[in-house]
Amino acid sequence: MDPSIALNRIADIVGDRGIIGPSDAAAYLVDHRALYSGAAAAIVAPASTDEVAAVLRICNEACIGVVPQAGNTGYCGGATPFDAERQIVLSLARMRQIHRVDPVGFTLTADAGVILADAQAAAEHEGLLLPLSLGSEGSCRIGGNLSTNAGGLNVVRYGMARDLVLGLEVVLPSGDVLSDLKGLRKDNTGYDLKQLFIGAEGTLGVITAAVLKLFAQPRSVQTAWLAVTDVDAANAVVGLARRSTGDMLVSAEYLSRTSLALVLEHLDGARDPLAVAHEHYLLIELAGPLDELQSRALLERLLEEELAAGRVVDGAIAESNAQRDALWALRESIPEGERHAGQCVKHDISIPIAEIPAFLDEARRRLMPIAAHRLSVFGHLGDGNLHYNLVPPAGEAFAPETAAALTGMLYDYIDEIGGSFSAEHGIGIFRRDELARYKSPLSLEIMRSIKATLDPHGIMNPGKLFDAPDA
Ligand SMILES: Cc1cc2nc3c(=O)[nH]c(=O)nc-3n(C[C@H](O)[C@H](O)[C@H](O)COP(=O)(O)OP(=O)(O)OC[C@H]3O[C@@H](n4cnc5c(N)ncnc54)[C@H](O)[C@@H]3O)c2cc1C
Missing domain, CATH: 3.30.465.10 (Uridine Diphospho-n-acetylenolpyruvylglucosamine Reductase; domain 3)
Structure with missing residues (x-):
């Protein structure tokens, strides 16, 4: 089927409200981090499953690529279309019941x-x-x-x-x-x-x-900001917090001093929760069936033990929702702090949890000779998931080949120790080459055969995860 006929039929199915006009198109064509700026033949927003089905049937017949898009906050360019003639964006934004x-x-x-x-x-x-x-x-x-x-x-x-x-x-x-x-x-x-x-x-x-x-819903939530001696200590505190509270630990976020410093330097109103600077921090949260007094007592006992053991050296417990929000804002603002500091080389990696301290030492040893940088490490320590971001020296930028060399060295090392180059952000187009390099050939073969079975014409999100068929 000719693409223009297909597009007309799609427009008939979804009606005027289901076609996003050129004046609103830009937001659908650029990814959240503005790494990719794409193009599409149409931006289509069906209102029901039946409409989605009818649109896909036509696209399948006409071999038109379909790029699903939800909130467009993904970090890997997965929701960005790249063909002004033979791809449409299929936005789910009208299906919100x-x-x-x-x-x-x-x-x-x-x-x-x-x-x-x-x-x-x-x-x-x-x-x-x-x-x-x-x-x-x-x-x-x-x-x-x-x-x-x-x-x-x-x-x-x-x-x-x-x-x-x-x-x-x-x-x-x-x-x-x-x-x-x-x-x-x-x-x-x-x-x-x-x-x-x-x-x-x-x-x-x-x-x-x-x-x-x-x-x-938990009956109460307790949030603490802790300074710990090192990442080994952070791991030990997280483990104890899980064991001693019957798994009431719901969040265990690590922050390096560099990450916190970027927030304090660049964001208005950001305040260090502790009087003295430390190299390593943990933001932990307990939530569960205990009431306010009981869970507070549990957290205080945990902190007393860890202070006595010397793993925690300082800390603050949120006394109100406003204080809790302020602590979380520090954690959530790190990407913005990094943005102010220059074009960072970012990684979202997974490491076997017990090996994180050794990984951090060795990765630094391998990467520092490639190019001077500040290391902003933070993230979901309790899951073994770190955001390992390299910040260029003040006023400088990494050359593209330097950035590639840093990332390549890091991922080779992660592969060596049984980690993953993508913990939670996925592949999209951003990490497509790494998928081809680090995923086992057998896994890739199975993935491709599943894709070929379900999507024989390759219309679903062409060029994401794998190369497009004609690439
Ligand atoms: C400030 C901020 C904080 C973030 N924190 C985290 C975090 O802590 N953890 C984390 O994992 N991510 C995080 N992200 C990344 C992002 O928010 C997540 O990946 C999120 O799940 C993407 O959802 P979305 O609706 O924006 O999807 P989109 O960006 O629209 O799409 C993402 C991918 O899913 C596909 N897709 C979308 N909808 C459908 C559908 N209905 N059917 C089939 N495919 C579809 C798209 O084609 C694309 O490949 C963060 C992003 C920002 C901006």
Whole structure:
């Protein structure tokens, strides 16, 4: 089918409201970090699963690429289209109904276009908790969260997005709808097909709805900002915090002094929570069934023990929601602080947790001779997931070949020690070459054969994860 005929038919299906005009197009064509600026033949925003299915059927027939887009906050250019004639953006933004919060089954059923914060609020309204939580939760959407298998701040206790999914509705490239929104907790009936689409970054089909697991709202939350002697000590504190509280630890974030200093230097109103500067910090949060007094006593006892053991050297416990927010703002503002400091070379890596201290020493030893830099390391220590970001010396910038050499050396080393070059941000187009290099040939072969089976014409998000067929 001729592409222009296909586009006209698509316009008929979704109607005027379903076609984003040129004046609003820019926001859909550039990724959040402005690394990629793309082009598309049309930006299409269907209002229902039936419309998504009809659009995909036409695209499949006309071999038009479909780039699903939810909140467009992804870090790897996965939602950016790259062909002004033969690709469309398929935005889920109009599909934003929360169908059900089930207080008995502890589930939430929602369209893929629901903003994460709205889903959290709907759960909270019923006294329940949707624990998926990320800095972008005010704009990212459920479909994007599942397609990237998002991690975030509560993984140490509740797992990644993948762990929170009980059911999925997906439109396949053929236009067929694979629907499982029963929300069963137990269903051992062969392959768990929904897991294929979680983390697939839109390369296998379009997620249109999901059933997510909910949990009890904690009775109280305690937040502490700790200075620790080193990363070994940080790991020990995290381990003890899990064991001694019966797994009430919901967040365990590490911050290096450099990361904190970038925030303090560049952001108005940011204040160091402690009187004296330290090299290593932990931001931990306990939440669970204990009341305010009991959980506070538990946290204080933990800190006393760790101070006595010499692993914690200083600390502050949030006394109010405002103080808690201020501590989290320091953590959440690091990317902005880094932005002010220059064009950083960023990495989102996973390391076996016990090996992180040795990794940090050795990585520094290997990378420093390549180019002088400041190291901004922070992230989800409790999950073994660090953001390992290299900041250029003041007033300088890394040459592209220097940046590539730094990243290459780092990833080779991570591969050596059994880590991963992409912990939670995915692949998209940004880390496509690394996927080809570091994923095992057998894994790649299986991935490609799944892709070929579900998407024989290669219309789903062409050029993401793998090279485009004609590349
Ligand atoms: C301030 C900030 C903080 C962040 N913190 C974290 C963090 O802590 N942890 C983390 O993991 N990420 C984090 N991110 C990255 C990002 O928010 C997540 O990857 C998020 O899950 C992306 O959701 P989205 O709705 O914006 O998806 P998009 O960016 O729109 O899409 C992401 C990918 O999913 C595909 N996709 C989108 N919707 C669908 C669908 N319905 N069906 C099929 N494929 C689809 C797209 O094609 C693309 O490949 C952060 C980003 C920002 C800006």
